[in-house]
Amino acid sequence: MKQFLAINHHANACKGSQIFANYLINYLNNKLNGYSGDPDIAALITFYFVFVKEYNDGYATWHDAFNFEMSTTIDQNTLLDELTKVKAPAWVVDVWKIYPKGSAKAKALIPHDRQAFISGNVYDRIAGITTFIKGCGTDAALATVKIDATAFLTTLQDAVSAHDAAVGALKSISKDQEKLRIKTTDAMLGVEGGLTKKFFDDPEKVDTFFAISAMRRRYGKPSTDEGYPIFLQPNEIKLLDIKFKGTEVWEVSNVADHDACIFFSDVSTVTVIPPVKFVIPAGESLQIDLNTLRAEFRFAYAANLSDESDGELNIVQVVK
Numbered sequence: 001m002k003q004f005l006a007i008n009h010h011a012n013a014c015k016g017s018q019i020f021a022n023y024l025i026n027y028l029n030n031k032l033n034g035y036s037g038d039p040d041i042a043a044l045i046t047f048y049f050v051f052v053k054e055y056n057d058g059y060a061t062w063h064d065a066f067n068f069e070m071s072t073t074i075d076q077n078t079l080l081d082e083l084t085k086v087k088a089p090a091w092v093v094d095v096w097k098i099y100p101k102g103s104a105k106a107k108a109l110i111p112h113d114r115q116a117f118i119s120g121n122v123y124d125r126i127a128g129i130t131t132f133i134k135g136c137g138t139d140a141a142l143a144t145v146k147i148d149a150t151a152f153l154t155t156l157q158d159a160v161s162a163h164d165a166a167v168g169a170l171k172s173i174s175k176d177q178e179k180l181r182i183k184t185t186d187a188m189l190g191v192e193g194g195l196t197k198k199f200f201d202d203p204e205k206v207d208t209f210f211a212i213s214a215m216r217r218r219y220g221k222p223s224t225d226e227g228y229p230i231f232l233q234p235n236e237i238k239l240l241d242i243k244f245k246g247t248e249v250w251e252v253s254n255v256a257d258h259d260a261c262i263f264f265s266d267v268s269t270v271t272v273i274p275p276v277k278f279v280i281p282a283g284e285s286l287q288i289d290l291n292t293l294r295a296e297f298r299f300a301y302a303a304n305l306s307d308e309s310d311g312e313l314n315i316v317q318v319v320k
Contacts, residue, residue, distance in 0.1 A: 010192075011185035013215040018174075019241055020214075021181045022059050023231040025052060027211040028188055044194045051187035055180045062170075062177040066241050067268045069170045072163040073243065074266075074298045079156050080122060081295060083129075087152055088117035091132070094145040109135045109142075122160055129153045214312065227253075232260065232304035232311035239268055240300045242315070249319035250288045254280040258306040260313055262288060264297040273303050280313065287318065 014021035029052045035041040092114050099105035109132060110116070116128030129149055136146035192206065199205040214231060232238060254260050263270075263277035280286045304311035 008185060008189045009215065010188040010210075011182055014181065014185065017229070018059065018062060018177055018181060020229055020231070021185065022055075024211055024215065025055055025184050025188065027231075028191065028209055031209045032191070040194070040198050044191050047194075048187055048191050051184040055184040058177050058180045062173050063241065065166070065170045065173045067239070069163070069166040070243065070298065071268065072159070072166040074296070076122065076156075076159045076163045077298075078296070079152075079159050080125065083125060083152070083156070084118045087149075088114040091117070091145055091149060095142070098141045122156075126153065126157060126160070129156070227314040227316040230302045230313040230315065232302060232313070234304060234309060234311075235307045236311075237271060237273060237301055237303045239270070240302055242300050244290055244298070244300070246290045246293055246295065246298070247319075248290045248317050250290065251285055251316045251318045252278070252280050252288060253285040253314045253316070254282055254312075255314060256306075256309065256311045257282050258304075258309055258311065260305055260311045261303050262313070262315075263301050263303065264293050265299045265301065266294070266296040268299050270299070270301055277303075279305070 010024060014024050029048065032041055032045045032048060036045060092110055095106055095109050099109070116131065117125055119125070119128075130153065133146055133149050133153065136142040136149075139146075188210075192210070195206045195209055196203065211231070214229065228240075228242060230238065230240065250262075252262055259279055259281050261273065261277045261279045263274055265274070278286055278288050302313055
């Protein structure tokens with residue numbers, strides 16, 4: 001029989017998004033703490049705090065793992081960019097200086113010019129460099145280019161290994177954090193029951209403890225089609241757990257009643273809004289072409305430009 005009562009809409013609303021879960025969970029916690037002088041609510045705070053602390057500790061670990069995985073992705077992509085734009089062209093020219101383009105030796109070493117170095121996934125490129133190094137063999141004329149290719153290959157392999165390890169760690173931590181999300185949103189349902197009992201004669205007060213408007217916009221729609229919701233405290237600067245290649249176009253909507261902004265950086269520790277930013281006025285949308293960013297800018301931030309009210313942005317990827 002399909003469940004009718006005690007359906008956990010808190011868990012359903014944030015399914016698929018730890019960042020939204022973090023917002024809902026701590027929104028309730030902050031609201032409860034504002035009524036700590038009420039003995040009934042104080043009891044709910046005591047009950048709920050155990051779950052919130054465990055979730056927040058786990059979320060911090062998860063976010064650190066996400067940041068580290070992102071940094072290893074940047075390192076790997078930076079090397080691939082160098083391979084495409086610097087190393088591969090240089091190696092091809094170095095070979096042609098010794099063995100002219102079209103010669104049998106040149107064709108044996110680089111049958112398709114630089115394609116083996118710049119085509120396919122990262123493992124295909126590693127294979128291409130490895131084959132090239134083996135092809136150089138003991139040819140004294142190719143010793144310099146072989147040394148350079150070998151050194152770069154080692155650096156790239158180390159970066160790929162670090163990235164693979166970071167991806168594996170993030171997947172493992174994400175599974176643990178998902179268990180905490182479910183556990184803590186179950187506790188939210190328990191708190192809702194306590195509040196319903198306290199305010200049974202004025203049930204509208206129950207809603208004031210939860211981020212109802214945000215839940216209504218997202219409830220039952222965990223897919224990426226609806227975009228990426230960002231919830232901001234007054235004056236908050238938030239590092240976004242969004243991965244991007246730099247070729248996408250984002251449409252950023254501001255659904256709050258005051259201005260907010262998006263900006264990008266090459267580090268994950270920004271605490272001050274930089275001069276270069278994308279300001280989204282209240283109630284408006286702005287398209288941001290990530291192709292215009294500097295290659296090393298792989299950290300995205302959102303910031304609330306109000307020092308009094310909560311903010312909310314939503315990002316939809318309109319071009320992949």
